[in-house]
Amino acid sequence: MTNEHDVIDNLEELERFLLSIENGGLGLKDVAGVGMATNNTDGRHFVAVFDNNQKLILARWITQDVYENGKDLVRNGSQRKH
Known part of the structure; x- marks a missing residue:
């Protein structure tokens, strides 16, 4: 997680993030x-994106x-139409 201040703090932002992943907008x-997971070190929560080998490729604090x-x-997933 590269930016400590880039925290998803509402469900609408989470949905936008998920849609951007689904639509290929992040280039992943x-x-x-x-x-979703919890950091073992400090207990903070994050949303994680995994590849085919279950390797973490992107994460955002929530x-x-x-x-x-x-x-x-x-x-x-989102219930919105793409």
Whole structure:
């Protein structure tokens, strides 16, 4: 996570982030999945993008509220039409 201040702090921003991954807007290659996780060192939550080998290719910090309320959005994807 390259920018400590670039935190996703609402569900709309999380949805935009997920849609940009899904639509190829971030230029990521071999995206296989997205998940939420917790940093073992400091307990902060983040959304992670994984490749086909389950290697982390991108991550963004998220707030506690987004972690608690955005799980279905990450699990099921956006319901918006592309």
